[in-house]
Amino acid sequence: MILAVRVVVLAIICLIVWMLVRAHAHRPKESPVISEKSQPAADIAVNIDRAVHGLSRAIQVKTISHADLSLTNYREFERFHFLLESLFPLVHSKLKKKAIGYNLIYQWKGQDSAKRAVALMSHMDVVPATEKGWKYPAFSGAVEEGYVWGRGALDIKYGLIGILEAIEELLELGYTPSRDIYVISTADEEAGQKAGIMAVSEVLQASGVELEWVLDEGGIVGEGMMDGFPKPIALVGVAEKGYVDLELAVEVEGGHSSYPGKDTAIGILCRAIAKVEAVQMKSRLGSPVREFFDGLGRHMSFGARLIFANSDILEPLILKQMLKNAQTAALIRTTTAPTVISGGVKSNVLPPKAKAIVNFRLLPGDTTQDVVNHVSRVINDDRVKLTVLSESPASKISSSESEGFRLISQCIHEQFPEAVIAPYLVVGGTDAKMLEPLAEGVYRFTPYRISKDELAGMHGVNERVSIENLEKAVRFYASLIMNI
Ligand SMILES: [Zn+2]
Numbered sequence: 087m088i089l090a091v092r093v094v095v096l097a098i099i100c101l102i103v104w105m106l107v108r109a110h111a112h113r114p115k116e117s118p119v120i121s122e123k124s125q126p127a128a129d130i131a132v133n134i135d136r137a138v139h140g141l142s143r144a145i146q147v148k149t150i151s152h153a154d155l156s157l158t159n160y161r162e163f164e165r166f167h168f169l170l171e172s173l174f175p176l177v178h179s180k181l182k183k184k185a186i187g188y189n190l191i192y193q194w195k196g197q198d199s200a201k202r203a204v205a206l207m208s209h210m211d212v213v214p215a216t217e218k219g220w221k222y223p224a225f226s227g228a229v230e231e232g233y234v235w236g237r238g239a240l241d242i243k244y245g246l247i248g249i250l251e252a253i254e255e256l257l258e259l260g261y262t263p264s265r266d267i268y269v270i271s272t273a274d275e276e277a278g279q280k281a282g283i284m285a286v287s288e289v290l291q292a293s294g295v296e297l298e299w300v301l302d303e304g305g306i307v308g309e310g311m312m313d314g315f316p317k318p319i320a321l322v323g324v325a326e327k328g329y330v331d332l333e334l335a336v337e338v339e340g341g342h343s344s345y346p347g348k349d350t351a352i353g354i355l356c357r358a359i360a361k362v363e364a365v366q367m368k369s370r371l372g373s374p375v376r377e378f379f380d381g382l383g384r385h386m387s388f389g390a391r392l393i394f395a396n397s398d399i400l401e402p403l404i405l406k407q408m409l410k411n412a413q414t415a416a417l418i419r420t421t422t423a424p425t426v427i428s429g430g431v432k433s434n435v436l437p438p439k440a441k442a443i444v445n446f447r448l449l450p451g452d453t454t455q456d457v458v459n460h461v462s463r464v465i466n467d468d469r470v471k472l473t474v475l476s477e478s479p480a481s482k483i484s485s486s487e488s489e490g491f492r493l494i495s496q497c498i499h500e501q502f503p504e505a506v507i508a509p510y511l512v513v514g515g516t517d518a519k520m521l522e523p524l525a526e527g528v529y530r531f532t533p534y535r536i537s538k539d540e541l542a543g544m545h546g547v548n549e550r551v552s553i554e555n556l557e558k559a560v561r562f563y564a565s566l567i568m569n570i
Pocket of ligand 1: 209241242275303
């Protein structure tokens with residue numbers, strides 16, 4: 087007996103020592119180093135006045151897209167296309183442009199046609215803006231206080247202007263990329279339709295285009311993103327969650343509210359929703375979230391390193407902690423959000439039917455069928471009928487060890503040397519996922535260092551982009567193109 091106790095104590099001591107050793111070795115990885123062959127863009131003389139003018143003019147064109155397409159004014163998109171032609175004459179004379187509806191594809195022929203191409207993406211449409219609450223009018227493109235102001239500045243006309251300005255400048259220098267580069271700008275990203283990128287994807291696939299990787303929006307260099315984390319974090323999206331709208335419907339006999347039966351449609355439905363909220367899909371520390379915390383943990387205190395270096399052993403503890411916060415909970419499980427409910431029409435009538443929509447955001451690895459099975463098991467009531475109204479699977483997970491990820495990291499490090507670069511799971515949806523059939527790697531990052539406060543301007547009021555960040559964006563894209 088005493089021997090057995092001794093063995094257990096010894097095993098625990100060994101485990102603790104092993105965990106401490108792992109924590110000690112859990113140090114920051116080396117920063118991506120610009121290789122000798124690579125060409126940093128630091129010495130490119132960015133024409134920042136032209137970039138600022140271009141972004142300001144771009145904001146003034148109201149390329150607003152609506153979920154109800156009949157509300158979209160396509161004359162503005164035509165105006166936007168003309169504006170791009172006037173702002174970037176070399177881009178429009180040297181690159182091959184194809185319009186698919188109001189979506190644009192530019193092809194810049196590279197030196198080696200045998201190499202797979204790369205695509206840079208940035209949509210041209212914006213969400214509507216209220217008149218009130220803006221320091222400078224929403225579509226003024228005002229250049230004030232070191233910023234360019236207006237709807238779409240941050241989401242994401244600065245990305246498109248940054249890409250085209252970088253190409254214009256490289257063309258002025260007589261530059262030809264090593265391989266084909268595509269620039270893709272869709273006109274309906276904010277409308278949620280994805281019709282634009284699907285049409286673009288079909289055209290590229292029909293032309294036999296194969297992409298080594300794609301870079302779209304979805305990550306930024308964030309300040310104060312995690313409580314207690316001392317450095318800005320460059321979030322590079324390597325995957326994005328999927329989407330399911332599930333309808334829960336109950337049909338029973340209606341009647342007069344003065345003599346209700348034991349169960350009513352609304353009562354059954356509400357109990358079902360309460361169950362689905364109470365018992366959510368299982369949480370787990372999967373890829374790329376594990377890599378994300380692995381990367382960040384290396385820059386934290388010894389106590390935090392002790393936890394993250396041993397995430398395989400301490401996973402239940404980490405998950406419990408992450409579930410306390412809605413943002414981190416969304417990274418470790420398929421989320422459950424009842425968003426719509428309807429039932430009765432009059433206070434003294436028992437409705438024969440009540441229904442609700444529950445929106446799920448799928449973790450990579452979970453499927454629509456997993457959600458339906460889970461909900462059906464949890465509700466365990468045949469009177470609640472389930473119907474999938476819409477779905478979009480989670481993306482695949484792109485490698486954070488690939489040449490593309492390495493190059494993107496290099497260029498981030500060049501512009502934002504203070505930031506810790508981490509692969510990330512994007513909880514929203516981007517156009518880029520639709521290019522998965524033809525792209526090996528799909529990455530989501532736009533070069534912008536931003537505080538939580540500024541980030542609130544996205545889809546809100548006082549959306550703005552600093553001139554300093556716009557200059558970094560031009561250099562970032564130039565560097566990327568020069569080293570692709
Ligand atoms: Zn966007």
